[in-house]
Amino acid sequence: MSAGGGTRAIIAALAANLGIAVTKFVAFVLTGSSSMLAEAIHSVADSGNQALLLLGGRRSTRKATPEHPFGYGRERYIYAFIVSIILFSVGGLFALYEAWHKWQDPHGFDSWQWVPILVLIVAICLESYSLRTAVKESNHVRGKASWVAFVRRAKAPELPVVLLEDVGALFGLVFALFGVSMTLATHNGKWDAAGTAMIGLLLVAIAIVLAIETKSLLLGEGASPENLQAIEKALVGGPGIERIIHMKTLHLGPEELLVAAKIAVTPNETAEDLARAINAAEARIREAVPIARVIYLEPDIFSNRAAKAGDGAAAETAEGITTH
Structure with a gap:
């Protein structure tokens, strides 16, 4: 609004x-x-x-x-x-x-x-x-x-x-x-x-x-289904990021959204390549959902243990997202 x-x-x-x-x-x-x-x-x-x-x-x-x-x-x-x-x-x-x-x-x-x-x-x-x-x-x-x-x-x-x-x-x-x-x-x-x-x-x-x-x-409510889908698509829509392990969103106000996600990155990437991939992903998220102003991305190597690191809700989200 x-x-x-x-x-x-x-x-x-x-x-x-x-x-x-x-x-x-x-x-x-x-x-x-x-x-x-x-x-x-x-x-x-x-x-x-x-x-x-x-x-x-x-x-x-x-x-x-x-x-x-x-x-x-x-x-x-x-x-x-x-x-x-x-x-x-x-x-x-x-x-x-x-x-x-x-x-x-x-x-x-x-x-x-x-x-x-x-x-x-x-x-x-x-x-x-x-x-x-x-x-x-x-x-x-x-x-x-x-x-x-x-x-x-x-x-x-x-x-x-x-x-x-x-x-x-x-x-x-x-x-x-x-x-x-x-x-x-x-x-x-x-x-x-x-x-x-x-x-x-x-x-x-x-x-x-x-x-x-x-x-x-x-x-504290999360992003709308439409915004959530746009964020997911933006995150995995570039090089260097394989999938979303788990993700949470939270409205800090009506026009400000926090996005926190653990992402699976390509193994053996250099720190410089990883930083570029994360910066590019943040830019894609802000372009897709402008109210996503606070973004925290944690890189990881995908494993079943990493997918279960979040709470129940996050793990369920991860199971649905990792089918990309």
């Missing part, structure tokens, strides 16, 4: 949510609707989330230091994980609490009855614009992958987070519109509570999905 595309989507979502939050709070003050309060808190939480994503993107660009020699690229993952926690606690759990409170003391709207309807319609229009921006930017990097696969496999967290937030916000607005409309029609405040509960359950579900995906990124 390009950083610029993610930033544009985040800024569009932030602007929309700030405007929506103000109008929702005004509607809540005028009507006392719990759905409007839940939606207002939801918009405030989303605004804070987008601010955190922007902060994470900014901090991730800091240069590497002796204490953090691989840089700060993973800060984007950390802030995305914090976003999922905020969405769960501030958004989802608060809405569920407010729904329970309203269910215990249901009441209709005594004044400004049609204000929530107007506010929700305006909010749906603004959220639709934000979602349109996120979809447009995502399509630039999604390729042929389905939306589910894009959310699950994306190494850059910003666009999937904004996409899920915007989709959740739109559904939440529909739920709020349902609860408010039914309350106006029946004068029964329990419909408002039901709409609030639906919003809370939706936000909790989205937060759980985000937490699972960002946790995986925090733990």
